[in-house]
Amino acid sequence: MHPAPSVILFSVLSGLGFGFLAFLGWGALTPSGWAAFLLWGLGYGLAVAGLLAATFHLGNPKNALKAFTQWRTSWLSREAWASVATLVLLAPMALSDIFGLGLPRILGQVGGALAILTVFTTAMIYTQIKAVPRWHHWLTPVMFLTFAIAGGAMLSGRTWAPLAMLAVGAVLLAHWRVGDGAFARAGQSLGTATGLDRLGVPSVLDPAHTAGNYLKREMIFVVGRKHAARLRKIALGLASVAPALVLLLPLGLFGIALATVLHLAGALAARWLFFAEAEHVVGLYYGARG
């Protein structure tokens, strides 16, 4: 799949944002005044920036409001609801923290749960796609949730945050390991895509079209094996190992900031790979896989 910056930014930023909002909602931190404003602002900022980035992926954003209509069937619609509900529900909590209104924490706890649910709906947008076997696995939501929770824990300065960061690494490794065999396990080949496995072993002779099209741009992206391996190391190091180590050091806020920057860079790399390494079965028609 084409690793579009809009979707990468969207899923990374909103994942971190909603993860952090969850921790704020749950009261992991109980800041007040300016501090509360800045922290809640960071959470909201990340989440909203992510959502805005996502709209750049839309061809026709003027109809965006219609995306709330199909929550019964569509994970994307559910995500729209969940994210808005989260943002709306947590707003009083944030105001309460900032202005010391003393609203009950239960509001934040529900909002925090919704934030996690939002991340889950985001993950399900990808997980549900059977045509992309690498995504179509329960580890995908686990990975998204792990990122969100670890990110939230990091930003909210949980002592177990280094462990969470290591969990991110473990889940990433697992997702890669499972994902690398997913396409083969899905059992689809040019033979099944065309039904020509009845005759023998098909391969592409002439391209259907030599010019580009949406499918080739959007869904057929080939990343070099060496390049991917190198990027995986970087992603693992930056998203998981490095922030875990930094968080173990007694650096205080600076440590959190440094860990966040490292983690974000790693998450972006990991998410780039999440798209770039994901093969859509439509690529079979174009000879992207034997």
Add this chain to the structure above:
Amino acid sequence: MTALPQTTQKKLGLVIDLDTCVGCQACVTACKGWNDAGIGLSDHDPYGAEPHGTFLNRVHSYQVVVEGAPAQVVTFPRSCLHCDNAPCVTVCPTGASYKRAEDGIVLVNEDACIGCGLCAWACPYGAREMDAAQGVMKKCTLCVDRIYNETLPEEDREPACVRTCPTNARHFGDLADPGSAVSRLVAERGGYDLMPDMGTKPTNKYLPPRRKGPGDASPLAPLLDIRASGIAGWLDRMLGKL
């Protein structure tokens, strides 16, 4: 709307005969022409270094290495299969992508489309292409603006690709009706689904290439041993027949 109908009264679709398709691309441009005039299918940089445009039907060309026989070439048209269990419909957040209850045609309501592309991701067959100029998703409509179009002569009320196909490799009809010509073709010729394991239950079917190879006529027996009898002997035997 993005819920799939429980059942559809008809299952209109195409049956594509891979034994007959010569890969001439006629269906590709007939589709392009008809739908460009209708819903609009843009071309970007049409005379430039990197042209790319929206097409709803593509014809691939594959070679097949066959055990114990010469390799074959099969040309393969690919367009929307109007699946019963269309994943492109259920993922749509706005309801723009839907399957009609009356005839099973899967359509995009462009007025509701936000161009998120998720439906195209969900489709295993690459049936959908986002139009770069309009920012909305385009797909085969089974020429819904032809098949019911009373401004057209009755014989023309079939998809543009079917009407134009020079070898008659494309057949249009109701696959829910076991007595229809298309259903009979599927039954007689072993019509099959693409990627059945994806669980999409496509309406369109493909007819496999027929068995290829030498015929089964018995070898010719020489009239006589020409080396022994000479041409004269051959002439006698041959012309004696007259």
Add this chain to the structure above:
Amino acid sequence: MNQPRVETQREVGDEVRKTTCYMCACRCGINVHLKSGKVAYIEGNRDHPINKGVLCAKGASGIKQVTAPSRLRAPLRRVGPRGSGAFEEISWEEALQTAVAWMKPLRETAPEKLAFFTGRDQSQSLTGWWAQQFGTPNYAAHGGFCSVNMAAGGIYTIGGAFWEFGQPDWERTKLFVMFGVAEDHDSNPIKIGIGKLKARGARVISVNPVRTGYSAVADDWIGITPGTDGLLILSLIHCLLEAGKIDLDYLAQWTNAPLLVTEADGPEKGLFVRNAESQPFVIDRRTGHPAPWDGKDVQPDLGAEWQGNRTVFRHMVEEYLKPDYAPEAVAARCGVPAARIRQLAAELADVAFNQAITLDRPWTDFRGNEHANMPGRPVSFHAMRGISAHSNGFQTARALHLLQILLGAVETPGGYRLKPPYPKPVEAHPTPHFVTSPGKPLTGPHLGYVRSPDDLCLLPDGQPARIDKGFSWENPFSAHGLMHMVIPNAHAGDPYRIDTLFLYMANMSWNSSMNSARVMEMLTEQRDGEYVIPRIIYSDAYASEMVAYADLILPDTTYLERHDCISLLDRPISEPDAAGDAIRWPVLEPDREVRCFQSVLLDLGARLGLPGMVNEDGSPKFKDYADYIVHHQRRPGVGPLMGFRGNGEAEGRGAPNPDQLNRYIENGAFYQAHVPEEAAFYKPWNAAYQDWAVRLGLYETPQPYLFNIWSEPMRRFQLAAEGFGPRQPPDHLRARLKQAMHPLPIWYPPYGDEDAAFGYPVHALTQRPMDMYHSWGSQNAWLRQIKGRNYLYLPTKLWEAQGFRDGDWARVSSRAGTIVVPVAHMAALNENTVWTWNAIGKRRGAWALHEDAPEATTGFLLNHLISELLPDREGVRLSNSDPVTGQAAWFDQRVRVERVAAEDHPRGMVEPMFERLPDPPRAGEGQQNSSSKNFAKNFRRKFLARDGKVMR
């Protein structure tokens, strides 16, 4: 659930205009839907005899042809050096005056100094007539580099040809065998036919080195070695003869098999034995005595020997029963196992004789014999360029016709059927005319069918009279001329220099020439301060590669903006059951300063005062082409169009009808005259058909004839080569004439095979993609997205031997040149053959495409490998053509292929890469703005970063 309302009642346009397509030579009927005066949609016309409603990829893309930015917009005069592309726009008056100023002195002094050659011209009856009235012998269209072997091989054998001049009896045939057929003439009808066969499960076999398209759907594929089809066919004949599986009755009645061949040495040897009335005759089996060949109730004796003279049949049997033709003897050469050849022969015999059919249609033959029914052999064949574009193509075409004849499968139910005006024997065709006389027309048409050396176009000194050396000893039967030799010969001054080269719709500086790079030099070379070819006038609708090499451009209209006639005088749109002709008419008015070339030609003719184009007072006789189509009469009552003549009811013959074009338009732009049912088969001998053809004006008198298994015209050339007769060939051509002009179909290795010994072992072919028509496709916004670049396809053996990988390139060399091109692997391919799609490659800057268009950077031509001349033989270089017809031997090409790994070709562009052509003034917006940044980006993305397989 409430579903959205869908607009299902969309109106396609506000008007439908029916005309004829011109996206290739097929000439299908189209419905052009217009909306507010603009083309909205083009579809096939269901009533049209050619396409019956269907339309190919090209036809449906015609809408992009009328808006192409490459359309020329006004006459142009060259202002910079030739080839530089520097032009200024001038008025039509100025353009026409210039052309007249160049041509008029030539006509008055030396008409042969004007050479007028047309490419994909569909108005040859006009262009040929114009050249004839001008008085130059130098006229032909593009048949010489297209498929004249197919036409001439057929005419000389069965009085009709494959091409689009006949077709299998699609309704009845049970076995259809194709030789060398790709996307050739004619396109949609063959597809429709194959569709019909497939629908009823009839069997299709393809003999072709490449298994694509029709060969891909064929039930069986024989991946023959190029150039050996003739040998395979003669081996099939050997098998059939050996088993006695031939149609003796058919041979005795309808062919020259029972005629007697002179045995005695001397100037008559090998010619037919003739009686006192100079008529050949047969021996009647009932009496054992001579009897007229066309006598009623005569039973010709195929095995006769009379006064030491044996029948054609006996000669034929003796030839083909030779062990040289046994499958085992030819298998290796053909690349087809002997058992496969025997199997194919058995299939042919089985269907022809065990599955014969009979139509209950009584008919009477030209001898007056009555037949109760029409027996048929449901085997049919088609063949095209794959066999004809070889230097043995004429004889191979003849061999295939002989095979059909032996099976009794020509003009019989289930077999191959000719379309009016065919059948038409050699005798009904003119001989070539060439004698010039300043200020006077030629006495007859240029192109014709030579019967003997007396008909050759030779000057008194024995030199060729035509600039292309057509109808000379080098290519005696060059019925379509040799357009591919015009520029090389004119440049060499061999046989003489010319002054003005006048070309129409022929991309001679690119894909229509052999050795294109050298041709570009020939066009620009100067001698004594003047171009070697001093003046070039060119007419085209688009900014093709050729435009840059002309001095004066006469911009043509697109096909939707013009009148045309698809005439019985030329290449009509007949079907076996109906003669047919058609028109084009301006369904759109041109929006720029362009004119229909044929109208321009008539205007020029009037200004030059050419007979037939001016009234007695010197005023123009025809207002424009439309006026000519209606009012011109080739013979009294016979004009370009057969329908709606006289008062509007007359068919074939009748006075000009001023309302004729309107009647055609009302009728869907075509007309059909139906063959009566009893005349539908056995046409060459069927009295009812002959009478119908005379009534329609196809002939003036009935023209029954016998199929020519033994060709007397060919034997006459052999006799000359043997030293008999007053007209003698030059010595260096004697051996080749003796071989090639054998009166029976024979096989000899294509001349290109000699290159194998020089380190060029691999055959190299091209074929036209079904969705492109030579140069015209690449400017089309839709079609170029489908095929904007091409690959050289390599067979598995070659691919593996050199360790080729996806994304690699190859250096391909021949004795003429070297190219570096992208490659791809193909398994379903003859193991010693490489091939690519024809004419995808464009020169940078041409056709209003961006200079970095894939057509220019990665598309390529094989033309650079193909020499227009054969290697030097005793100081003589003959043209790379069939020795009989002069057909360009494109497919004789042999090459060497060497791997160039992707990483060793970082430039990622084909070689040779020619200088960018500057953009001439034209209708559309500019595409030529160079963007080096973009190019670097594209180039990186295309050739470095990605896996080659995906990019394909």
